[in-house]
Amino acid sequence: MATLSETKFSILELAPVRENHSIEFSLRHALELAQHAEMLGYDRLWLAEHHNMDGIASSATAVLLGFIAANTRTLRLGSGGIMLPNHAPLVVAEQFGTLATLYPNRIELGLGRAPGTDQMTMRALRRGRQETEDQFPQDVLEILQYFKDPEPQQRIVATPGQSTHVPVWLLGSSLFSAQLAAKLGLPYSFASHFAPRMLHQAIALYRENFQPSEYLSQPYVSMGVPTIVAATDAEAQYLATSGYQRVLSLMSGQSLKLKPPVETMQGLWSPMEQLSVQNFYAMAQIGSPETVKRGLQDLLDKTQVDEFIFTCDIYDTAKRLENFSLLMDIKQSG
Known part of the structure; x- marks a missing residue:
């Protein structure tokens, strides 16, 4: 039976923008969290790509990764994830190939x-050509090839990118990416x-259908887990009421800026909305x-995942850092 001490602990950062704080504050806190x-x-530590959301500041994912990489030394950094329909595969390979060239093995x-x-935002991101989710498998294969040693007569080569062998993960919330991974x-994160x-x-579909490759000899799974750990x-x-308010705002199309916690959610949500938030936060x-x-x-007993990747919507940044300190104490005692 797997133990917490044997399980890898990682962080998914969305650079949450707080009410009454600037976007710069959020970006600098993302670095502070990475150093912590x-x-x-x-x-x-991974950064998530979102666009046209006033409460998430990690839209220029590769740029923010460069800032964090320049100010850390050993932590592995990546995207969780780059949303491929928004980008040409070659541009993604060049961006991450550049990062991998400057910060090897990280x-x-x-x-x-x-x-x-x-x-509408998707059209603004890809003005000349509209990608669809159906193109995803081909785009993944294209990126994998750009990171390899170029083949003879290969006409398009990512520079930087070629021969960097950047590790590629597939992310998903349904069965499609599990099957493709x-x-x-490839490693898979749910x-x-x-x-x-x-x-x-x-997870079952991924493990049952896994085919060993040049990237992995056996399945590797991580899962996202929202956390609020306090004394x-x-x-x-x-x-946790800050996160509850944020999910309510997401459901109603309101501002996603992180709000301070409240003593009670009574009067802020209906029974149906409360159930929806609880379903969102089921893990x-x-x-x-x-x-x-x-x-x-x-969770570990039920899923046998290799890694937990934690999110955290705490308004107070000191309490947010403490959340991740307490999580690591749990791992070390597990």
């Missing part, structure tokens, strides 16, 4: 199949931090270190 994670011994590329935004022999419904089915269960539940671990340790071990 490096000191604590986290395995990797850069990873997680790829998502959805645009991660609305249709298995077929290509987006259970916001879409947990198909987690167990996707007591009561404090954690209080801090969330909220509570004291003892509570969260039990919850994470239960």
Whole structure:
């Protein structure tokens, strides 16, 4: 039976923009979190690509990764993920090939199949040509080739990018990417931090169909887990109200800026909205270190994942850093 001490712990950062704070504050806090994670011994930190969302500042993912890489030394950094329908594969390969050339053995590329935004914004991102999710498998293969040693007579070569062998992950919240990751022999990360419904089915599909490749000899799975860890269960539940408010705003099309916590959610959500938020956070671990340790071990027992990648919507940045300190204490005691 796997233990928490044997399981890799990583972080997915969305650079949340807080009410009453600037976007620059969020970007600099992302670096502060990365430096904190490096000191604590986290395995990797990924940034998520989103567009036209006022509460998420990691839209220029490769640029922000460069800023963080320049100010850290050992932490592995990557995308969780680059939303491939928004980009030409060659541009993605050049961007991440550049990062990998400047910061060897530290850069990873997680790829998502959805645009991660609305249709109007997607058109603004890809003005000349509209990619579809159906193009995803071919685009993934194209990127994998750009990172390899160029073949004789290969007419388009990513420079930088060629021969960097940047590790590529597939991300997903459904069964499609699980199947593709298995077929290509790539590591797979399930987006259970916001879409947990198909987690167990996707992991089973990936493992059962995995084909060893030049990238991996056996399946490797990570799963997203929202966390709020504090000294007591009561404090954690209080801090979690910032995230609850954010999901409510997402559902109603309101501002996604992170709000301060509130003493009670009564009057802020209806019973139906409360159920929707609870479904969104079905994998969330909220509570004291003892509570969260039990919850994470239960998740591990049920999924046998290789890695947890944690998100955290805490308004207070010191409390947010403490969340990740307490998580690492849980790992080391597990």
